[in-house]
Amino acid sequence: MKKSLVYSYIGLVVLTLLVALLASGQLSKMIVTVIVVLSLLKFWLVGFEFMELKKAHSFWKVLLLGFGVLIGFLFVVLL
Amino acid sequence: MEVNNKSIYYPPGGILIWIVIYLELLTFGMAMLALAYYGSQDRLNYHTDSQLLNKTIATLNTVLLLTSGFLVAKGVHFFKNKLFQKTSNYFLWAMLSGLGFLLLKLVEYYEKLQAGLDMNYSTFYMFYWLLTGFHWIHVLVGLVILGFVRRSVLQKQKKAALEDIEAGAAFWHLCDLIWLLLFPILYLLF
Numbered sequence: 001m002k003k004s005l006v007y008s009y010i011g012l013v014v015l016t017l018l019v020a021l022l023a024s025g026q027l028s029k030m031i032v033t034v035i036v037v038l039s040l041l042k043f044w045l046v047g048f049e050f051m052e053l054k055k056a057h058s059f060w061k062v063l064l065l066g067f068g069v070l071i072g073f074l075f076v077v078l079l
Numbered sequence: 080m081e082v083n084n085k086s087i088y089y090p091p092g093g094i095l096i097w098i099v100i101y102l103e104l105l106t107f108g109m110a111m112l113a114l115a116y117y118g119s120q121d122r123l124n125y126h127t128d129s130q131l132l133n134k135t136i137a138t139l140n141t142v143l144l145l146t147s148g149f150l151v152a153k154g155v156h157f158f159k160n161k162l163f164q165k166t167s168n169y170f171l172w173a174m175l176s177g178l179g180f181l182l183l184k185l186v187e188y189y190e191k192l193q194a195g196l197d198m199n200y201s202t203f204y205m206f207y208w209l210l211t212g213f214h215w216i217h218v219l220v221g222l223v224i225l226g227f228v229r230r231s232v233l234q235k236q237k238k239a240a241l242e243d244i245e246a247g248a249a250f251w252h253l254c255d256l257i258w259l260l261l262f263p264i265l266y267l268l269f
Contacts, residue, residue, distance in 0.1 A: 005149065005152050005156065008149075009145065009146070009149040012145045013142055013146075016141045016262075017138070019263060019267060020138045020267070022267075023134070023263075023266070023267035023268070024134075027269075035267055035268060036263065039259060039260065039262070039263045042259050043256055043259045043260065046148060046252055046255045046256055046259065047256065050148050050149065050152040051091065051152075051248075051249055051252045052155075052245075053090070053091070055084040055085070056085070056091060057085055057087040059087050060090045060097060063101060067101070067108065071111070074112055075111075075112075075263075075264065075268070078118070078119045079115055079118065079119060079269075
């Protein structure tokens with residue numbers, strides 16, 4: 001439990017720096033997609049690890065996963 | 080009383096806070112989609128406006144908010160293990176980190192206003208001020224809630240309800256969730 005929180009935090013910071021670095025170059029459709037996917041990974045890490053959604057009923061998990069997939073898909077399509 | 084979080088009615092923090100969380104995500108999500116839609120219609124201007132934002136401050140702010148979220152999650156963990164003083168300390172550090180976010184955001188706002196980039200400057204900046212402004216208010220409210228939760232832990236110790244602590248923490252994490260979507264859409268993707 002303790003370690004999974006620390007690993008999640010390190011992962012979140014690394015992903016944040018990675019997306020900032022990726023966005024500093026030319027933004028192709030591919031890069032936009034990668035940034036959106038990595039941002040969603042961070043979104044879900046916070047939900048499942050920090051908010052302990054991993055312990056909740058599947059209904060709440062599916063809602064958060066579904067919301068992320070929908071908004072991420074629309075971001076990629078629109079941008 | 081032991082709560083079974085596997086029940087659909089008892090997610091960590093209680094069902095009410097999760098209804099609030101999803102409603103907030105839906106509201107911010109729709110506004111972000113509107114931003115993405117208008118941005119796709121006027122790509123060049125949105126790109127130019129987005130380049131005027133300070134990405135370094137935004138990245139630092141993301142790290143601050145994530146650090147704060149991590150400290151709150153650790154605090155809840157310590158509370159479950161009846162380490163009340165540690166819980167209180169971690170919540171205090173989380174609040175300071177959150178305060179750092181708010182102050183850094185004010186520095187960014189000041190920069191923007193000095194440069195004349197107010198809400199009327201462009202559609203992009205209308206979205207920028209509304210989205211980040213409402214988020215800023217959420218963080219401020221989250222800080223107040225964390226303050227009450229911390230006081231409750233210090234005063235009541237064993238008698239403080241786990242669900243209240245988790246609900247306060249969940250609201251704080253909601254600020255993380257919203258920011259994790261705002262950060263790419265405003266600062267990185269145009």
